[in-house]
Every structure is written in C-alpha cells, then in structure tokens.
Amino acid sequence: MAVEKREFQAEVRHLLHLMIHSLYSNKEIFLRELISNASDACDKLRFEAIAKPELIGGDELHVELIPDAAAGTLTIRDNGVGMSHDEVIDNLGTIARSGTRKFIESLSGDQKKDSQLIGQFGVGFYSAYIVADKVTVLSKRTDADGVRWESDGQGEFTIEPSFKLDRGTEVILHLREDDREFLEPARLSNLVRKYSDHISLPIKLKNDKDETETINQARAFWTRPKSELKDEDYAKFYEQLTHDYEAPLAHAHHRVEGTLEYTSLLYIPARAPFDLWDREQSRGVQLYVKRVFIMDKAAELLPSYLRFVRGVVDTADLPLNVSREILQGNRTVEKIRNALVKRVLDLLDDMAANKPDDYAKFWQVFGTVLKEGLVEDHANQERIARLCRFHSTTAPDKADVTLEAYVARMPAEQNGIYYLTADTLAAARSSPHLEGFRAHNFEVLLLTDRIDEWVVNHLQSFGGKKLESVARASRDLDAKIETPEKARLEGEFKDVVERLQKVLGERVESVRLSSRLTESPSCLVAGEHALSRRLEEMLKRAGENAPSSAPILELNPGHALVEKLRAASNDERFADLGELLLGQAVLAEGGQLDDPARFVRTLNKLLLDGVAAEASRIII
Template sequence: MKKEFKTESKRLLDMMINSIYTHKEIFLRELISNASDAMDKMYYKELTDDSLTFNKENYYIKVTPNKEKRILKVSDTGIGMTKEELENNLGTIAKSGSLAFKSENEMKDGHDIIGQFGVGFYSAFMVSEDVTVITRPFGSDKGYRWHSEGAEGYTIKECDKDSFGTDIILKIKENTEDENYDEYLEEYKLKSIIKKYSDFISYPIKMDITESKLKEGAEDEYEDVTEEKVINSMVPIWKKNKSQLTDEDYENFYAEKHYGFDKPLKHIHIKADGLVRYNSILFIPENIPFDYYTKEYEKGLELYSNGVLIMNKCQDLLPDYFSFVKGMVDSEDLSLNISREMLQHDRQLKVIAKNIKKKIKSQLEKMLKNERDKYEKFYKSFGRQIKYGVYEEFGANKDFLKDLLMYYSSKEEKMVTLDEYVSRMAEDQKYIYYASGESKERIEKLPQTEMVSEKGYEILYFTDEIDEFTIKMLMSYKDKEFKSVSSGDLGIDSEENENSSEGKDKESKELFEKMKNILDGKVKEVRASKRLKNHLVCLANDGEVSIEMEKILKSMPNNQEVQADKILEINVNHEVFNSLKDAYEKDNDKLKLYTDLLYNQALLIEGLPIDDPIEFSNNISKIMK
C-alpha cells in the first residue's frame, strides 16, 4: 500500500530536485556520504559494545552501473535501517537520522557523521525515474524494501537480504534535449564524480572497472577484463602528520588535484584546533596561469566538510591579492546550507580566511629572507598582484603587504625591498627616489635621473603600469616619502647648480615666458633646470598626476583625458642654450622652430606621442639646411 510523505507535498520534493542542487552529479556524493554515515554508525556501535569487534576490511561502498537496464546501484555494508527508521528518515522529507544520531552520541577517533539535513537522499530523484532502497538492519534477519517514484508517495515491504547494510537502486532517466543522463551509467563519469567529491571518504568505494588487456601469451591480441577496484584515496594527505610527508608527496597531491602544470614553489600545511577546527594545504605556484590577469580566472580554494567536497572554488577563503594561491581547506565546523553546496553563514569562514591570510604572508616573508631566488621567481609571476593589493580598497591592506614589495635598484642592479633601500639611505637623503618607464634600459637613459645619480642616491625603477599608483597609495615607508626623479622639486640641495640656474632663470624669464606662449597651453611652465647636467631638455611634472600615470590613464577604455601638469626644463648650461637666446633676440620664427623641436624632443624622451610627426620631420630638415 502506497503511503504519502509525512511532512511535505509534491511541491517541496519538486523544489529539492529542481532548485536546491546546482549540479545533478552531486546526487552520487550525497548517496556515498549517507553510506559512509551508515558505516560510521556501525563503527560507533562496535566501539561501545565489548562483545563486538570492528573490522574495517568488512566495510565498503560499492557502485554498480548496468547500462542495459539503466540501473545504478550504490551499496554499503553499514548499519542498515529498521522499518521504523525507513518511515522516519525516508518517509519524512528533511528529517535526518544522521543528525539525530549525532545529537545523541559523541563520535570518536576522527569519525564524524556527514549528513545533517535528511534531504541528500532525495537528490537521487534528479537523475532517477524511481528509487528503491533494500536494507537490513544490524542484528535483524529481516530486510525491507522501500520504493518511490517521487512526491506521490512510497511503499515499504519486507524482503530478503543476505547481510546487513543498504542497497540504493536508481532507475536512471532517459536522455532529454537538455540533459544527458546516460553519463551516470558510464564507468569513467562515475569514477570522475567519486574522485571529485568523495575521494577522501574513509571507507573504500569500489567499482567493477573494465579494461582492455593483452591476452596472456599473445603478442597483439587484447581482451576486456573486468576487475573490482578501489576508486577513492580514503586517507587525505592533510590528515597525515607533516613528519610523515615529503616534498614529493605534496607535489604529487598538487599534480593530482590539477592545481597547475608546474611544481609549486612552496607548500603550507595547516592543522588548526582553535575556535574553528580545520586542516589545510596551500601551494604557492611558480608559474603564472595563462588566464591569471583575465576576467575568466577564478580564485578560490577547494572547501571540504569532513573529507567531502562542498565547493570547488571558495572565493571567500582568499583575499584578491593572494588569489594565486592554490589548495584546499577541510573543516568539520562549517555551517552548511541544506544542499551542502555553500555556507549558511560565514563566521567560521572568516576565522579560517583570516588565519590563512597570515600564514601565506608569513611563508612569503620566510621565502624572501631565506630563499631569495625562489621569492624572486614568485615575484616575477605574481608581484603585480601584491602591488594591486596595496592599491585596492583605498590602501586598506598597504601596511600588511608593503614589506613584500620589490623593485629594481639602480645601485644594486637587482631587485630590492623597500626595507633594504631605506636601510642604506645616505644621512642627507630625504626621499626614496624612483623613476618610471617602459623598461629599465629606457629609465637608465632618462635625463631626469642625472642629478639624483650624481648625488649617489639609489633610484628604484618602476616598469609596471601599477607601480606609481601603488606608491601614491603607500605615500611613505618608514617615514621616508617617495619622490619621482621627474618631480618639480627633488629636495636635493646643490648650491652651485641652484645659483647658476636661478641666475640664468632670472636672466631668461622673458625668453621662457615667450616659449610657454608659443607652446600654447601644452606646458604649465618653461624654466631653467636644476637637475640636468649633460642633457639639454626634459619634462618635469607638477601635481599628483605624473607623466607616466597620464600615459596609463589615456590608454584605458574609459579615457577621461587626464593630463599631467608638464614643465619644460631647459639646461641653461648647455651650449645649445646660447642659440636659443640668440633666436629670442634676433629671430622669432627661429625661436618658434627651436621651441617646437625642444618640446617634441622632451615628448620623445618620455615615450609620449608627437602631435604632428610630419611637422616635426620638416622642422628637423629646416635645421639641417
């Protein structure tokens, strides 16, 4: 006689089948988790009863597909269910026998019940026309058969079963235009689902696997051989003692989980027993993924609950600036939602994420201190992401990340940290000097570096488009402000040069004013340079937006036409300056020609486009005449 489900209507079951679960393949994870729970209950029973002995070899899960009959069977050798438990747990949607068991008993020795909500079993209806459960409880010689075709109800009958445990038999649906149900009868697909979600269930998950093998004694004749194989790993690496594991073990795990095709530079193995208990293995890759700086890249760690994969990419576990980190977290303290695909609330997750963030930084600092070559490899791949981290969120993380920054040094001719730079600053040096450009080779030739270099001060080379934005957000390091070599005021006292340029600046005030007018708003000022020694001309900038920042902002799609306040600086001690003065006194046309040439020269030095290349070319021809 068919019975109706006790608590909810067809609408509730329809909702669970169609709405709760994101991926249909999760049904197998749920059935395997329930089977694992049944064996954990048996383990607990034998642990608390001196007359019983738990032999783990007798406990396993078996997955058996039958393509011809479209049947998929999931069997376990667990504790089984009584008729009353079938009524209560399978006849009442959203009532969990595992949760009740967990509430009444304290699990020991690392065994913990996975199921909590009592809805996982019903995910089977996502892929099945009907579901049959054949079970025999431990200590009874009676078996029971539970059968349902969906929300209309179910039947329970007595039946024969050779041993205690449970068989769940699914009649897999026929294919539709939108769904391929055949794949849930394919060995390779079932094996991949088991490896993905249930690889670390602590009991063997067995399947009959058919493989083509060379016939014994034959040279080229093959036959299909079916053998029972254990699909899952069972003991997760993260639950083993660190002392038992080698670098090779971690590298193999990295490869098996497809975290990357490279070898990781470093691994971090965390076992936490504080406010939230969790295990974690994290990896710092060596090579940058091809899609890392694209919208397609997804950050996140694999999230497990008691060895069962809950989320493939849990983004909340990693801040964006550490999005390159790969790995997993397993915790028994997570508050999962009804589908076990996400969290109900994130208090525990925030605790874990905060600790992980500190562990990653600590590992990077150790690498920087003790394995400099490895850190520089890492920084070459992911340094830009650290810089973004300093800049993003209005600099909220700048103090946390600043000691991880590195830049190429003019003096050391290698990458250095800000701490290393400051530690060797000259006593009279007021600022941390930097120069921006497309490459270190271009920067080395910049006229603006002359005075700073002559003073013997170290210059940091900024070649990443984010560098100046990062430093503007950082503002200072250990009370030393950052100063561009192109800044209007370098903060360097050079009495001889200053007196010379100031004197000639006064002499040439009218000349510079006229040059400014000729350039018609292209520069804020023309003045005598205090920084140039050998070069004739350069551009300096005044204000917050540098010339390099202007180039970057102009290259963006939403170009706001941001302009740096440019200053054209002339080396009044250069021999060409006399020709400029002579033109001012005698020939206005020649002064205009010289002014345009000098301005365009300065643009070219900065890597900026010339407004009219043809006019520039014609002007050079005029000079050559």
C-alpha cells in the first residue's frame, strides 16, 4: 500500500498549535498521558481476552520506555490491543467526537498554560507535541497488518504499512533539542514514580546497556487487601507518599463498591507542615482514576478544615485526567467528599475513644484547624463539637474538657454552657469576669484560639444547652450570679452610677453594679446583642470596619476603690477615680487604652495625691 498523506481536521490543527506554542507550564505531563494511553490499550486487550484468551497468550502485559540519546528519540511501547489502519486514522487524525472543540474553548486565559486540562476530552496523545517536533506511531492488532503513522504537527500526517510484527503500539517522540532531558533514565524514573508508580502493570525502562528494569511498583498499594498489610507497611507507604519521617497517628483504608466505586487510604499526620496556615498553599489528598495519577492535591475531595489529612483516593467514577474545573460541582465528587468526611470523623472518634494520648497529640497540633469545621460544616457541627477539647476553670492546665463532660457535670440550676474568650490562657485564668462564677462553683470554658470568636458565633448550643459568654450582659446569665443584697446596694449607689455615667459619657453604654465581681473593682461587659469586646478588637486590628459598640462598665460595690469613688465629693477627684476604674477594666481584659498617656497621668496624680494605700497596692 502506498503512503497516504492526509490533513488533520481543522480543530485538531488548532489543538496542535496550542500544544506546540502555548502549553509549557508542565511539560512532563506528556509522559503521564502516553503511559496512561498505553495502560488503557493493555486494559482493552484484557477485556477482549475474556472472550478470546489466546489474544494474550503467555505474554506479560507491560509498558516500556526506550530512550535513544544518539537518535534523540523516546519510545513508549506497549503490547496491548494495538490499532488497525482505520483505527489509527480515527484515533489520531479526526477526533471531533472526543470533544476537541470543547477542549479548545476551555483553554482560555491562564488555562492555556494549564496542562492539567490535557486528556480531559480524550486528547492526551497530542501532549506529545509539547516536547516533540515529530511523532511516529507504529501499531498492530493481532488480526491486522502493521501501520505506520507520522506527523510533525503542522497540519498533515502520513500513514503507510509497517513491518511491525508484534502486537501493540510504539509512540516514538523525536524530541526537541531543549527537551532532551527526557532522555535521561533518572529523569524518566522519577516521573514514572511521581505520576504512574501505581499503574497495575509493569513499566519498564531500557538502559544504555540494552537491559530493562521495572521502575514502578506495578501494583497500587491501596488495592492490596488490608489482611495482607501491617501497620509498618502503612507507615512506610505514608513516608513514601508524604516524605514525612514521623509515623502517622492513625490511618483508615476502605474500598467501596456499589453506586460509587472508589478506594481511599487516609492518614492523620503526627505533625503539622510548616505552611499549614499559608492560605495560598493548595491542600488535599492525591487523586487517582483507575490507578492513574491525576493530581497531587485534590482539595475538592475534602473540606478546608480537614486539610491536614494526607492520603490517596482512587476512583473509577471520574473521567481520566479530570481537571479541577470538572471536580468543582461534580455530583460524584460531592458524594465521595461526603463519604470521606465521614471516614475522617470516624477515624478521629475512634482515636479519641481508644487512643486518648494520640488524640491529645492530634488536638494540640490540629485542634484549631478542626474547629474551623464548626463554622464551615453545619451538617457535621455536632460531631465536630464532640471532638473538640477545651481548657476550663476546673482544668486550666490541660485542654481535655469535652462538651459532653461539661454538660454532664453541670449543676441543676445551671442552664447554659459558660465560656470566656481571651488572648492567652493566663489572661483568661485571671479575668475578673470569672470571679462570681467561681464563687458559685460554675465551670467556665477558657477559649484562647483566635478562631474561637467565630466558633461561638456559629456553635450557639450543644446538647440542648446554649453557649453563653461570661463577659456579656445576658439577663439569664446575670440572674444566676445575683447576690441577695444587690437590690439594696443599687439604691445606695444610684447617684454614684448616674454621676459616673455622665463623666464617662459615650465611652460606655451604661454603668451598673456587678454581680460577677468579688475581688476586682471593675470590669467591662458587652451588650447582650453586641459583638464581643475581643472580636471587635480583632476586626479592628485586621483593618475591618467592625460595628463599634460602647461597653457596659460594671462596678464591684464591695471594693475599697469603688467605696472611695462614692466618698469623693470633689468632682475632679471623682472623675479621676472613674477614669482609673475604666482604664483598669480595659487593661484587665487585654484591651487597648484610647489614651494611655492620659491614663498614666491620672494614675500618677492619684498616687501623688495620697489616694488610699490599699488602692495603690491593688493598682500596682
């Protein structure tokens, strides 16, 4: 048969132009695509051999890489099903049915440089032109003559008979001078281990001595039965997967068959990566489709609050070389994601119940990240809340208080779960807001993570008990710590409260006597429906336009300094003591004074004027 010269379909010419001139962001992806095609050819032969076992005979199906430095060629050879003359034309010359137009349309803007899109619509073969200025294909089916296809990608291809005798396909890449790195055996080995290590058939590499060696595992670790594997095997694979020398705290290995078909192998690391809080870093588990590596960090398979999870997901329910764009909003991905979230939470539940020491390590490292789920994942909020651990006034040195344990030991007269947010544990422990609750033996959770301010705005109850801040002016909360003599004292201090309200003006919403103070002279509380004082401060520091609200100043009528305030007949002295009480309250909760210099002058003035020695001792 004579040599045939044919033109590529118009869309294929456009596609080849993009491959040659635009897609350079990740050149190495071509090898993944061609190995994937070769593996598919072997899988097709396996399928045909179900009816005709003689098609395979005694051959071992495999893929072979043959670099030839002298010729400047890299050959990817398989002994799979092969192609006939017509199949070569259909598969390599006119591929409109595979979605070429949609593929080209998707290459817009920055995506023109995103070679992850290659293969999305069945055009992976053409990635060869990213590194090659000419491609030769030799192919033969068992029941047909050999065929030779060749093209420089400029618009035409030739097809002619080939004297190839053995079944399968050889793709010969004539590499550009700048891409001769892909002839180096070490480079090829690394790429196979990175992208195709778990292809289920051997990938062999021919070296300079014409010897071949298998360079992949030839069997996906996660496809092996759990009964064959020990903890040491899982730990070794984790190290290969993550390059983390420290063994993981736990792992979960599951195979699912039915409406969904996927295998997952998930790990809980023992330590955090240095860039855990870098929001620019991509996260996620490795994604494989039919044991072919797709992407290293498929963030769409797990929510952000589980970004510490490492592992592998291998599914047959997604198209090969699926892009991130397809992952987003895909119903199959959503189902897998929901199942994986359940797997991780089950794993954490098991660790918390059966390995409390390991769980304590996990919480210390990743607890703040997991708490993001209380904000982001309302469907699993209760489950995540049960996994949370807290400091409290009954366990101030160790974060091991669970909400379940807290609720179980609440006294009968306590209706809510009390908490206090602060910048540090030391500040929380010494907060004046706790004094009245300690006196009544009410336990208070001490929350010091920055995210806690957002958490308590979303986790409003647990086990039917409302979360209530001890630094908020809640009627229900105040009623729990009322003192019998408060009504009498309010009458005695009525003039003092009104007078101080006028002195402080709009800097406070109101002034009132406190039921929560037993030792400190004053404190600030937020209004019942206002932002917490700490959250307001955090938003301001972040440059946000937070709605500003004046706090309520509470006074301890039994404190000597407040008694001095009541006894001050001099307006100037009264105003100075009022400034002192307000400033102390701001500092006690870790806030920032509006005018620190003014506060210092007032303090010095009172000290020099001989205000009671006891007051001086308390201030210092």
